[in-house]
Amino acid sequence: MDEAEKKKMFDVDSAALLVKELRANFGSGKTKSYGWRVSQMKNIIKMIEDHENDFVEALRSDLSKPELESFVFEIAMLKASCKLALKELKSWMKPERVKTSLAAFPSSAEIMSEPLGVVLVISAWNYPLLLSLDPVLGAIAAGNAVVLKPSEIAPATSSLLKKLLGEYLDSSAIRVVEGAVPETSALLEQKWDKIFYTGNGRVGRIVMAAAAKHLTPVLLELGGKCPVVVDSGINLKVATRRIIAGKWGCNNGQACISPDYIITTKEYAPKLVDSLKTELESFYGKDPLETKDLSRIVNASHFARLSKLLDEDKVSDKIVHGGQRDKAQLKIGPTILLDVPHDSLIMNEEIFGPLLPILTVDKVEESFEFINSRTKALAAYIFTNNRKLKEEFVRAVSAGGLVINDTTLHLAVPTLPFGGVGESGLGSYHGKFSFDAFSHKKAVLYRTFAGDAPARYPPYTQGNLKLLKALMEGSVFGIIRALFGW
Amino acid sequence: MEVKMELHKTLEELRRNFKSGTTRNASWRKAQLSALLHLLRHCEEKIFAALNEDLGKDPVESYRDEIGVVEKSTKHSLSHIDQWMAPKKCRLPLVMFPTTGEVLPEPLGLVLVFSCWNFPISLALDPLVGAISAGNAVVIKPSELAPACATLLANLIPVYLDGSFIKVIVGGADVSATLLQHKWDKIFFTGSPRVGRIVMSAAAKHLTPVTLELGGKCPAIMDSLSSPSDLRVAVKRVVGGKWGPCSGQACLGIDYMLVEGKFASTLIELLKKEIVKCFGNDTRDLKNMSRIVNKHHFRRLSNLLEDPSVFSSIVHGGSLNEEKMLIEPTILLDPPLDAEIMTEEIFGPLLPIITLNDIQETIEFINSRPKPLAIYAFTKDDNFKRRILSETSSGSVTFNDVMIQFVCDQLPFGGVGESGFGRYHGSYSFDTFSHEKGVMHRRFIFEVESRYPPWNNLKLRFLRMAYNFDYLGLLLYILGLKG
Numbered sequence: 001m002d003e004a005e006k007k008k009m010f011d012v013d014s015a016a017l018l019v020k021e022l023r024a025n026f027g028s029g030k031t032k033s034y035g036w037r038v039s040q041m042k043n044i045i046k047m048i049e050d051h052e053n054d055f056v057e058a059l060r061s062d063l064s065k066p067e068l069e070s071f072v073f074e075i076a077m078l079k080a081s082c083k084l085a086l087k088e089l090k091s092w093m094k095p096e097r098v099k100t101s102l103a104a105f106p107s108s109a110e111i112m113s114e115p116l117g118v119v120l121v122i123s124a125w126n127y128p129l130l131l132s133l134d135p136v137l138g139a140i141a142a143g144n145a146v147v148l149k150p151s152e153i154a155p156a157t158s159s160l161l162k163k164l165l166g167e168y169l170d171s172s173a174i175r176v177v178e179g180a181v182p183e184t185s186a187l188l189e190q191k192w193d194k195i196f197y198t199g200n201g202r203v204g205r206i207v208m209a210a211a212a213k214h215l216t217p218v219l220l221e222l223g224g225k226c227p228v229v230v231d232s233g234i235n236l237k238v239a240t241r242r243i244i245a246g247k248w249g250c251n252n253g254q255a256c257i258s259p260d261y262i263i264t265t266k267e268y269a270p271k272l273v274d275s276l277k278t279e280l281e282s283f284y285g286k287d288p289l290e291t292k293d294l295s296r297i298v299n300a301s302h303f304a305r306l307s308k309l310l311d312e313d314k315v316s317d318k319i320v321h322g323g324q325r326d327k328a329q330l331k332i333g334p335t336i337l338l339d340v341p342h343d344s345l346i347m348n349e350e351i352f353g354p355l356l357p358i359l360t361v362d363k364v365e366e367s368f369e370f371i372n373s374r375t376k377a378l379a380a381y382i383f384t385n386n387r388k389l390k391e392e393f394v395r396a397v398s399a400g401g402l403v404i405n406d407t408t409l410h411l412a413v414p415t416l417p418f419g420g421v422g423e424s425g426l427g428s429y430h431g432k433f434s435f436d437a438f439s440h441k442k443a444v445l446y447r448t449f450a451g452d453a454p455a456r457y458p459p460y461t462q463g464n465l466k467l468l469k470a471l472m473e474g475s476v477f478g479i480i481r482a483l484f485g486w
Numbered sequence: 487m488e489v490k491m492e493l494h495k496t497l498e499e500l501r502r503n504f505k506s507g508t509t510r511n512a513s514w515r516k517a518q519l520s521a522l523l524h525l526l527r528h529c530e531e532k533i534f535a536a537l538n539e540d541l542g543k544d545p546v547e548s549y550r551d552e553i554g555v556v557e558k559s560t561k562h563s564l565s566h567i568d569q570w571m572a573p574k575k576c577r578l579p580l581v582m583f584p585t586t587g588e589v590l591p592e593p594l595g596l597v598l599v600f601s602c603w604n605f606p607i608s609l610a611l612d613p614l615v616g617a618i619s620a621g622n623a624v625v626i627k628p629s630e631l632a633p634a635c636a637t638l639l640a641n642l643i644p645v646y647l648d649g650s651f652i653k654v655i656v657g658g659a660d661v662s663a664t665l666l667q668h669k670w671d672k673i674f675f676t677g678s679p680r681v682g683r684i685v686m687s688a689a690a691k692h693l694t695p696v697t698l699e700l701g702g703k704c705p706a707i708m709d710s711l712s713s714p715s716d717l718r719v720a721v722k723r724v725v726g727g728k729w730g731p732c733s734g735q736a737c738l739g740i741d742y743m744l745v746e747g748k749f750a751s752t753l754i755e756l757l758k759k760e761i762v763k764c765f766g767n768d769t770r771d772l773k774n775m776s777r778i779v780n781k782h783h784f785r786r787l788s789n790l791l792e793d794p795s796v797f798s799s800i801v802h803g804g805s806l807n808e809e810k811m812l813i814e815p816t817i818l819l820d821p822p823l824d825a826e827i828m829t830e831e832i833f834g835p836l837l838p839i840i841t842l843n844d845i846q847e848t849i850e851f852i853n854s855r856p857k858p859l860a861i862y863a864f865t866k867d868d869n870f871k872r873r874i875l876s877e878t879s880s881g882s883v884t885f886n887d888v889m890i891q892f893v894c895d896q897l898p899f900g901g902v903g904e905s906g907f908g909r910y911h912g913s914y915s916f917d918t919f920s921h922e923k924g925v926m927h928r929r930f931i932f933e934v935e936s937r938y939p940p941w942n943n944l945k946l947r948f949l950r951m952a953y954n955f956d957y958l959g960l961l962l963y964i965l966g967l968k969g
Contacts, residue, residue: 208690416924458774460546
């Protein structure tokens with residue numbers, strides 16, 4: 001490696017210097033001001049508006065993402081997030097007054113939000129714009145300095161983000177570090193005030209272990225096998241279209257909240273498969289490898305991974321639709337499989353692709369037990385008109401979030417916390433939850449010098465004990481009695 | 487090996503029992519909380535005795551800091567649990583009509599609570615209250631450094647609470663290490679940052695969320711108070727807050743004080759008087775003070791004083807009674823800032839007072855050190871209060887008192903930075919042991935064609951309007967009046 005290359009390398013020392021610099025800048029207090037936060041958020045909107053076409057191009061280059069998907073899931077969602085934050089920031093920043101207990105009378109108290117400091121956002125490749133800037137937005141809204149590490153698997157978006165964030169945002173407090181494992185590891189060795197990671201469970205563990213060395217809190221947005229339970233007696237056409245939109249319409253199944261597999265009854269399965277075939281054709285035409293409305297498989301390694309899932313013994317013969325592949329173009333057609341073995345690879349790792357296994361059960365209720373026997377997913381879906389089944393699903397199935405009679409849409413609701421549980425992650429964000437995720441909620445108690453409870457202090461006596469008990473109980477009568485020594 | 491197998495079986499059983507769904511019921515949770523209240527009332531004397539044995543705590547201190555705290559917590563939970571368990575409806579954007587959304591709290595599953603030796607009852611039972619309220623199965627691992635309390639909990643909990651879901655496991659570091667190898671749905675840890683790192687590293691292997699209640703050097707700023715009565719109250723609160731709880735062995739207690747140089751001697755005189763009033767002046771028989779927990783900590787604390795430049799800064803106290811495990815309330819004036827007594831959390835009855843030229847310098851002093859669990863400031867200067875709040879960071883800030891934020895159920899209790907993360911007390915205890923599950927209810931009517939491929943510009947235009955919440959535009963579009 002020559003000198004020039006060595007210089008460009010982002011190693012542990014570079015990472016340490018970066019954090020030191022940002023900490024000093026954060027220490028100046030500028031990121032805490034309402035004005036600064038607003039200016040940055042407005043600049044993010046401007047950046048997206050000025051360069052919408054550039055982003056769409058980058059997403060096309062990285063993922064062959066259809067323009068409409070880029071618009072809806074990345075650009076529009078991001079802008080909506082920014083606009084909401086701009087509108088609500090004042091109220092989010094206001095301290096929250098709270099009641100104090102009688103034991104601390106007289107006093108007043110509040111909870112104030114303050115930034116954590118210098119935070120790290122590690123983003124993913126499948127929604128490389130949204131999953132980079134939505135968390136960054138939360139960090140800025142909460143008043144932090146932030147380093148973004150976009151995914152190297154979406155290189156066009158990564159370099160565009162590096163270029164544009166440098167132009168539009170305050171680089172004394174907001175920086176982008178590009179790179180792969182070495183650069184990420186260098187970053188992870190540093191002490192951050194929070195790490196926000198979107199990705200898979202394996203790397204999530206590495207991130208949390210690195211954070212543990214510095215007692216850094218983490219927010220992990222992971223994935224899982226998001227199940228869809230399909231009952232009978234529903235509007236099958238609408239349900240089918242919503243499943244397709246959530247599966248192949250979301251980056252061709254390469255999304256953490258995409259329906260991973262379906263469970264339905266043996267009786268209903270044929271109807272569902274037919275409906276899926278019909279609607280798939282109306283969406284993508286007779287030859288789905290030709291359509292421009294599907295993202296491609298992101299790279300050769302994932303293509304090989306997905307092929308392996310399809311080629312497994314006892315799985316390959318369960319394909320009931322699709323299965324077409326084009327290795328050169330990195331395309332796999334929407335593929336449906338019926339009743340693959342439960343111990344197959346395709347049923348034991350997150351698919352993250354355009355393959356949809358359908359498992360059948362005798363009674364639809366049995367699906368809940370199956371789902372609960374597996375690790376908790378980021379989302380779970382059910383299509384049903386049966387109120388009891390709905391209630392049982394909501395009560396019994398644990399996942400990050402649930403949607404009844406649709407898929408993936410909860411992503412767009414800022415009043416719902418978006419995050420996982422168990423293997424699918426910890427922490428949540430979106431809307432105010434983003435602001436909170438990057439804030440420390442500091443409890444503040446104001447006491448006056450009057451109104452002391454002598455019972456608190458030594459020397460300790462039985463009278464103290466009685467009074468304390470009454471105070472803790474909050475019983476005014478008890479307090480009066482104790483004060484008078486009764 | 488056998489112990490490990492036993493432990494494994496116990497945990498498997500707890501998990502199976504949790505899956506049965508019993509803990510989901512509000513009635514089960516309330517019954518457990520009520521049973522805990524009975525335990526505290528019936529066994530008060532036994533608890534006083536155990537705390538006296540482990541730490542020499544007076545019953546008033548034990549009630550104030552341990553039993554009373556848990557009783558209050560439990561009652562608060564009982565009266566609020568229905569409200570906490572109820573789903574919270576969420577407002578959704580109009581464009582999504584008729585969709586509804588709610589957030590439903592659910593238990594995380596099987597949770598582990600590590601408590602600490604300095605408040606061995608409340609730091610075990612207060613988190614337990616939260617875990618039960620949220621509907622979890624719980625294992626408590628009390629600290630082995632307070633063995634009488636650990637044994638007492640191990641004996642009493644199975645008698646009063648439901649042993650199919652709540653267990654106490656006693657033992658030393660080896661038992662803790664074994665527990666940490668298992669997969670938990672949450673770990674709640676109170677203790678030192680060193681062990682906090684170990685706990686979080688172990689949790690990382692299973693992606694287990696953790697709450698770490700750690701410590702730090704909590705400073706108390708004493709501004710000049712013009713009113714003598716205010717000053718008296720302030721001094722009383724400082725003395726009560728420093729040496730009252732467990733002889734200064736408290737994460738939330740005052741570690742050191744910051745004052746203006748010209749004020750130091752007045753402050754020290756007042757502190758001395760108050761100390762004598764509270765604890766007597768017979769160093770061989772100090773009243774109302776808990777013991778230092780064990781020889782290791784006693785030696786650690788006496789070592790802090792050994793450095794000659796530290797020793798020479800003692801202005802009050804300093805006597806050590808190893809037989810009774812008591813250290814006299816000790817005040818030091820301006821020990822060297824690089825001495826261990828000023829770089830490590832003291833966790834004992836030694837109070838360094840650091841002088842500065844101007845009280846405003848305290849902010850920079852505090853900021854150059856790791857974030858503490860609490861900052862205390864005695865001042866009537868509103869501008870100074872504002873500066874402290876906006877320019878420093880700590881778990882909490884209390885003005886004109888010490889430690890009392892602990893008993894406010896409405897205030898979140900937790901640290902930031904080196905002092906920890908996560909929080910509890912009141913509804914925060916419930917939240918910390920819950921998963922907030924977002925639920926979105928959609929209907930089959932009102933399909934939006936623009937959601938689906940094949941894509942075209944018309945659909946793109948529609949979606950732009952939808953995302954801009956341009957309702958008028960959408961309406962016109964739907965009515966066919968806008969292309």
